[in-house]
């Protein structure tokens with residue numbers, strides 16, 4: 623059986639980021655989106671990072687989700703070497719509570735965008751990737767609509783619990 627081409631690349635600066643990035647992977651699994659997960663470090667494996675970004679589109683990836691903490695250069699550097707959409711996830715470390723990660727990722731120079739989610743917001747990064755893919759996949763768009771309806775229903779359930 624031929625291998626399935628991943629549509630989303632989930633990369634992170636260290637395996638220590640995975641506890642946060644797992645939320646993005648969970649969303650992709652829930653929506654049945656093919657993906658790959660790799661540690662790609664801007665500082666420790668800079669050549670691998672550049673190769674990953676430069677080959678991403680030709681390998682069939684449509685979106686890259688990149689998470690890093692501290693001096694979090696990975697999302698911006700990946701964005702510099704690919705024209706695919708890059709979603710950046712600021713990973714909170716023990717010091718500075720992730721504000722360092724957020725500022726390292728969000729403040730990109732005009733021309734090289736990174737769509738940055740909140741500190742630790744890997745779940746929303748996964749959902750942005752789903753949303754991007756849904757623009758050319760009606761089935762996925764339907765699943766995303768169902769997901770939103772479930773969210774709405776869960777809020778109503780909580781309201782009913784409050785009345786009980």
Ligand code: RP5
Nearest residue numbers: 635636638639690691692713
């Ligand atoms: C960053 O350094 C990584 O993204 C990670 O958040 C942080 C610490 O990495 P480890 O020392 O835990 O490998 O590049």
